[in-house]
Amino acid sequence: MIEKAKESPGGGPVDEVDGELHISYRQPYGEHYGRFYREMCDNKRIMGVKCSKCGAVLLPPRPYCGFCYEPADQWVELADEGTLKTFTTVYEPCVGEPAVQPYICAFIMLDGAGVHFPHLLGEVDPDDVEVGMRVKAIWAEDRKGTLRDIKYFRPI
Amino acid sequence: MARAAAVVGTGQTRYANRRDDVNIPELAREAASRAIEDAGIDPRDIEAVVIGSGPEVFEGVNRPDLWVGSALGQAGRPVTRIQTGGTSGAGATIAAFYHVASGLHDVVLAVSYEKLSDGIPSYSFSTLSDPFWDRGFSSGAAPLVGLQSCQYLARHAPKVREDHGAMVAVKNRKNAMRNPYAQLQMEITVDDVMNSSPVASPIKALDCCPLSDGAAALVIAEERRAKKMASRPAWFAGLGACSESPYAPNIDMAYPESCVRAAQLAYQMAWIYDPVRELDVAEIFEAFSFQELIWTEALGLCNPGEGGRMVESGVTAMEGEFPINPSGGVLSANPIGASGMIRQIEAAMQVMGKAGAHQLPGVRKSLAHSWGGVVQFSTVTIFAGEL
Numbered sequence: 001m002i003e004k005a006k007e008s009p010g011g012g013p014v015d016e017v018d019g020e021l022h023i024s025y026r027q028p029y030g031e032h033y034g035r036f037y038r039e040m041c042d043n044k045r046i047m048g049v050k051c052s053k054c055g056a057v058l059l060p061p062r063p064y065c066g067f068c069y070e071p072a073d074q075w076v077e078l079a080d081e082g083t084l085k086t087f088t089t090v091y092e093p094c095v096g097e098p099a100v101q102p103y104i105c106a107f108i109m110l111d112g113a114g115v116h117f118p119h120l121l122g123e124v125d126p127d128d129v130e131v132g133m134r135v136k137a138i139w140a141e142d143r144k145g146t147l148r149d150i151k152y153f154r155p156i
Numbered sequence: 157m158a159r160a161a162a163v164v165g166t167g168q169t170r171y172a173n174r175r176d177d178v179n180i181p182e183l184a185r186e187a188a189s190r191a192i193e194d195a196g197i198d199p200r201d202i203e204a205v206v207i208g209s210g211p212e213v214f215e216g217v218n219r220p221d222l223w224v225g226s227a228l229g230q231a232g233r234p235v236t237r238i239q240t241g242g243t244s245g246a247g248a249t250i251a252a253f254y255h256v257a258s259g260l261h262d263v264v265l266a267v268s269y270e271k272l273s274d275g276i277p278s279y280s281f282s283t284l285s286d287p288f289w290d291r292g293f294s295s296g297a298a299p300l301v302g303l304q305s306c307q308y309l310a311r312h313a314p315k316v317r318e319d320h321g322a323m324v325a326v327k328n329r330k331n332a333m334r335n336p337y338a339q340l341q342m343e344i345t346v347d348d349v350m351n352s353s354p355v356a357s358p359i360k361a362l363d364c365c366p367l368s369d370g371a372a373a374l375v376i377a378e379e380r381r382a383k384k385m386a387s388r389p390a391w392f393a394g395l396g397a398c399s400e401s402p403y404a405p406n407i408d409m410a411y412p413e414s415c416v417r418a419a420q421l422a423y424q425m426a427w428i429y430d431p432v433r434e435l436d437v438a439e440i441f442e443a444f445s446f447q448e449l450i451w452t453e454a455l456g457l458c459n460p461g462e463g464g465r466m467v468e469s470g471v472t473a474m475e476g477e478f479p480i481n482p483s484g485g486v487l488s489a490n491p492i493g494a495s496g497m498i499r500q501i502e503a504a505m506q507v508m509g510k511a512g513a514h515q516l517p518g519v520r521k522s523l524a525h526s527w528g529g530v531v532q533f534s535t536v537t538i539f540a541g542e543l
Contacts, residue, residue: 016176019216033288056405060289066401086310086409088302089357094295096282105299105356107307114405118290126357131310147292 032061035075037145044139044149048113050074056114079111080137081156089126102126108135108153122152129155158257160543162382162389163374163504165195171339171370171489174273180215181227184269187371187494188228191265195375195385202375203261205230207237208248208268210493213280215271228267239493241528242441243397244268245372246496246535252376253392262378269371270491277367289403295356298364298444300530302356305446308410309358312461318358320464321445322349325362325487327467328442331474332484334513339366339489349445363445370491372498379543390504393521394426394538402530412531415454422523422536423456431523432457435538437479437506437516439499440525443486448472451525452480455536474514482506482514496526500537507539 029037032049039045048057049072051065057076058065065072087106090097098105104126107116121129122138135153143149167190169175175183184207192199205228212218221230221237228235238247245268252266278296285291309316326346332338344362352361375385382389396418400407407413419431428434438457442448449463457478458466466472472480481487483502486495503524505511524537 021213021216027287029288051405054405058403058405060286060403062403065405067404086303086307088299088306088359089354090295090299090302091354092296092298092356094282094299095276095278096291097295098293102354105293105295105303107303115403115407118293120293131306147289 031063036061040149041143041145044080046078046080046110046117048076048078050076057112059113059115059117076112078113081135082108082110082113082117084129084131084133084135085109085116086131087121087129104129106135106153119147119150120152121154123154159259160379160391161253161256161376162379162386162391163508163539164377164382164385164389165191165193165197165375166501166505167191167194167373168337168498168501169371170337171368171491173339173366173368175271175369180217180220180269180271180274181224183271183369184224184267184371185227187269187373188265188267191373191375197263197375197385199229201263202229202233202265204234204255204264206248206252206255206264206266207235208244208266208493208497209237209239210241210244210270211239211280211284213275213283214277214492215274224269228265240533242443242492243496243526243528243533243535244493245498246500246524246526246537247397249374249497249500249537250395250397250535253395256376256378262381264376265373266376266497267371267373268494268497270493271369272367272491273369298359299356301444301447302359304409304450304531305358305444308446308450311410312464315461316449316464319346319350320449320467321358321363322346323467324442324445324448325349327473328481328485328487331482331514332488335483335488336512337489338484339368341484341488358446359444365443365486365490368489368491370489370494372494372501374497374501374504386508388508388541390507390539390541391543392537393540394422394424394428394536396421396425396536398534399532402532407531409531410450411454411460412534414531414534415451415525415527416456418534418536419455422538426538426540428538431455432478435521435523436519437482437503438523438525439481439483439485439502441486441495441499441527442481443490443527445487447527448480448485451527455523455525479516482511482516496528496535499524499526503537504539507541
């Protein structure tokens with residue numbers, strides 16, 4: 001961590017200083033993310049895990065169901081298509097945003113999943129998007145093991 | 157069994173886009189001093205301090221309690237800091253209540269603040285969420301609530317419409333004109349809101365809260381001391397806090413379970429069976445206009461899908477049968493880590509009869525709600541004028 005504070009030049013009182021934080025992290029994926037992203041990258045497959053108690057197929061995959069507090073260790077392949085749960089067309093710029101405005105953020109219930117999948121919609125005019133419409137993943141050619149291995153979802 | 161406890165004094169700073177005349181501890185102290193003065197006590201009467209503020213990245217100061225605490229008289233006393241996003245301030249009040257209700261302390265100070273102008277809030281929002289999952293799609297607070305609002309409108313169309321959100325924005329900005337601390341005091345029309353620039357559909361610029369610098373504080377005392385300190389203390393009658401996971405199966409952002417359950421817990425504790433009849437006013441955490449409709453339903457103040465009718469018919473107006481956010485709400489000022497406590501202060505002031513120009517007549521019971529995270533954190537606090 002590097003922290004810098006630059007003092008204002010000049011003879012009078014200093015009213016404000018500029019501060020900056022630059023922090024790097026190295027974060028382990030844990031038990032399940034590695035396999036999830038390997039399947040996305042190598043096989044264009046979206047995998048969830050099934051709670052051993054309530055049977056819901058969880059995303060992101062994790063070794064436990066937070067609701068039942070029971071193990072979730074059975075891997076289940078999900079369809080790469082599903083139903084649009086909700087969406088928003090984003091017009092304002094923001095740090096770390098996933099695309100150029102306007103773009104459409106969406107929560108998609110993949111067929112077979114119990115939790116929504118966050119992604120973008122493409123190849124559609126924002127005015128034509130409706131909650132409940134069917135959408136399908138468009139996979140990237142150059143996949144690196146991230147959620148961006150899917151370029152976006154488009155209406156079927 | 158918990159001891160009776162009440163809010164006996166409150167303090168707020170003016171909320172502003174930028175307070176460049178004070179640093180963070182000075183801002184927090186401004187609110188704390190006003191609360192101590194309002195309670196009519198000596199600072200040495202305070203036995204413990206609880207601080208609430210949002211993510212450290214907002215201000216770029218890690219462990220701010222080290223810096224802020226000494227401005228609040230923490231020396232020689234226990235200090236605790238609460239950080240749960242938008243519910244931080246309300247959580248600080250609840251933690252302070254625990255200090256008193258448990259019997260461990262008689263008089264406790266809770267202070268919350270945020271100084272968003274010191275940093276770049278959208279940087280901070282970009283570091284929230286699971287770094288391996290939805291962080292890559294993080295676009296800030298408005299798109300998140302855009303997703304929530306779209307789901308809500310889609311479920312209840314045509315009963316709830318986009319202009320119902322605009323009506324909330326008009327109502328609360330107008331209410332704010334009577335609140336001397338409010339940042340946005342505006343007389344606007346539904347057309348102004350509907351024609352304001354798009355941010356994240358269905359949210360438009362005037363559907364959004366401002367970014368604010370500000371602090372709030374309150375003093376909580378046990379029964380015997382409370383009765384001496386205040387002619388009409390605001391007694392804690394009910395409390396509910398509930399959290400849920402943003403990745404929970406079938407999570408429902410349009411009718412969030414954490415809010416429903418927090419309300420049920422609070423009503424149960426306060427022996428409230430019919431909240432809209434038994435309560436007189438509510439201060440709820442509507443950072444974006446559609447959220448007032450969503451929370452109104454989740455709090456059980458109307459049936460699901462009736463939120464639009466509540467605002468359109470004037471029920472929730474200042475002069476209505478059940479006023480919501482007479483202070484102007486979060487739409488009129490949002491120092492994030494303090495906003496939940498501000499709702500509690502405003503609800504307590506209504507019961508104490510100290511809300512000034514936006515005081516409602518004859519308030520016996522009031523509700524304060526707060527929201528944090530995606531829909532993970534919800535708190536509900538109920539105040540009563542009689543023990």
